[in-house]
Amino acid sequence: MQNTIEVTVGQRRFHVQVTGAGQHILLLHGYPLDHRMWDRCISLLQDQYLCIAPDLRGFGGNSEERFGFSIADLAADCSQILNALQVREPVVVCGLSMGGYVAMEFVERYREQVAGAILTNTRCNADDAKGVATRLETASKALRDGAVAATSPMMEKLFASDSHSEQNAARSLVEPMMASTHPSTLAWSQMAMALRRSFCERMSQWQLPVACVGGEHDTICPPQVIENMHRAIPNSRLHIISRSAHLSPLEQPKAFAEIVRSL
Ligand code: MLT
Secondary structure: EEOOOOOOOOOOOEEEEEEEEEEOEEEEEEOOOOHHHHHHHHHHHOOOOOEEEEOOOOOOEEEEEOOOHHEEEEEEHHHHHHHHOOOOOEEEEEEEOOOHHHHHHHHHOOOOHEEEEEEEOOOOOOOOOHHHHHHHHHHHHHHHHHHHHHHHHHHHHHOOOOOHHHHHHHHHHHHHHHOOOOOHHHHHHHHHHHHHOOOOOOOHHHOEEEEEEEOOOOOOOEEEEEEEEHHHHOOOOEEEOOOOOOOOOOOHHHHHHHHHHOO
C-alpha cells in the first residue's frame, strides 16, 4: 500500500504518507523538510512496517501557518492524526532533529500510543541563550528575505562531504523542499524550537526501547551529543552511522532501516 492522504484534525488538513503493512512506525521529518525525506527508508521498510509519515504543521503540502505554535502542538497533531487514521496499536515514533524534539514530546505526553522510539540526529537538551538568539535571527531573515536566504546556510551542513551518487540525489530532493517552505512556517518553527524544553533528565524514567542514532559527520548534532542522549535513557542503544552527516536516514537508508528493524 502506498498512499498520500489528507487527514483532517480540527481546522487543519495534513498531508500524510501511509505505506506498507505490519508494525506501525510514525516518521517525523526535520526542519525545513517534509515527509518525502523518509521515502528511501519507507521503500526499505514497507514489507514489515506500516509507515505513517505526516507533513508537520505548515510544512510540505500543508497550508501556511499564520500563527505561532509549540513543539507540544506538533506532538498533539501527531496524536490526533493517529486517532483520525484509527490507529489503535502503539507505534514506534521515529523523529529526525526537529522531528526528534516532537518525538520526545510525543513520548512524554502520549505514552499509551508509543511502543518504542528512534531519535535520530537530534538532541535532548534545550537551546542556550546563544542558540535562541540565532533562531530569532533566522526567523526574522525568513520573514524579511524569504526561504532561500534563511535556509541555504544550512545546506552545507546536511550531507557528508564524501558525496556519492545517493547523496547527490538526496541533495536535489532536499534543496527545493527547503526553498519552498513557507517563510512563516520557518519563522514559527524556529520560535517553537527556541522555546522547547529539555528532556535529558526526564528520559531517565523512560521504560521503552529507544535507539539513539547519529551521523559520523553531523556537525549540527555531533556524535557526542547523541552519546549524551543515549546515556540519559536507560533502555537505549547507540548507533553512529558512518559516511553520513545530519540527514543520516536519507544519506544511508539501508543502514538506517537495519537499525529500525533491530529495535
Ligand atoms: C533540523 O534538522 O530539524 C534542525 O537542524 C533542528 C534544529 O535547528 O535544532
